[in-house]
């Protein structure tokens with residue numbers, strides 16, 4: 001059977017202000033390949049900034065990549081909008097503070113509207129599934145969305161997001177606001193969806209509480225590259241530690257290796273970070289380099305750069321970079 005999610009040599013860089021990646025810049029996601037099968041519950045792990053959200057957004061069709069690089073249910077998520085509008089592919093991300101995602105649409109939730117109106121206002125939903133979700137997430141239908149707590153609002157959002165039976169669910173750390181009980185019940189529900197309906201879930205998280213026996217696979221990314229993708233049994237065979245401690249040891253090793261790399265570059269008199277952008281050698285904090293497309297150039301950031309062989313430290317601007 002063909003994999004449900006196929007990632008083939010995925011490379012991605014955020015576009016600059018002109019809508020294109022800065023020429024010659026290092027890809028943020030770099031040559032990543034991975035297959036995920038029906039029924040898999042895949043935990044996507046990695047340190048802050050590793051690229052997890054970016055990968056999930058690409059899979060969810062929110063960023064354009066070449067169609068052959070990412071196939072979900074055999075289709076290109078970005079180009080085939082029916083994938084999300086049908087509810088087959090569902091992305092629930094941490095960014096919906098003020099919105100609720102539903103089958104590809106985003107609805108503002110800061111207005112005075114009841115949970116009942118939101119959950120019963122959606123046509124074509126199986127009433128049994130809706131009732132089960134309301135119970136699992138313990139939603140009080142009389143809640144007014146503009147008055148509830150973050151966690152309560154989040155429960156209604158998740159409930160809305162899961163109303164349509166999904167085939168592929170992308171979860172970008174959506175359980176942060178949930179209390180222990182709500183989180184445990186939600187994880188149990190999601191597991192059942194995979195076991196009974198063959199749904200596939202990719203879940204990016206930093207919270208490992210109650211997750212030891214939940215995933216079927218662990219996918220670890222660092223600096224936009226795939227480090228490992230293993231069935232959970234293999235992870236448990238390799239490490240006798242809890243999942244949290246195992247992941248902690250991986251991230252610690254990654255950080256130590258990065259520190260060592262920087263130390264060695266300093267010892268050789270080389271800048272810690274270096275990148276080619278627009279044909280210039282740019283050195284400096286990668287956060288500033290990454291910020292270029294966001295900030296309309298380098299403006300506002302103090303950047304220590306070597307451009308065309310000349311060391312300089314300046315409040316940078318696009319103009320300086322392009323000299």
Ligand SMILES: Nc1ncnc2c1ncn2[C@@H]1O[C@H](COP(=O)(O)OP(=O)(O)OP(=O)(O)O)[C@@H](O)[C@H]1O
Nearest residue numbers: 014028047048049050051052053054055290293294
């Ligand atoms: N819209 C954007 N434009 C440019 N760069 C971005 C954008 N969004 C994220 N980045 C950069 O992409 C890199 C990966 O970010 P991403 O959000 O995918 O990481 P993450 O693994 O989800 O991190 P976290 O665990 O902190 O949520 C970061 O270095 C970030 O600065």
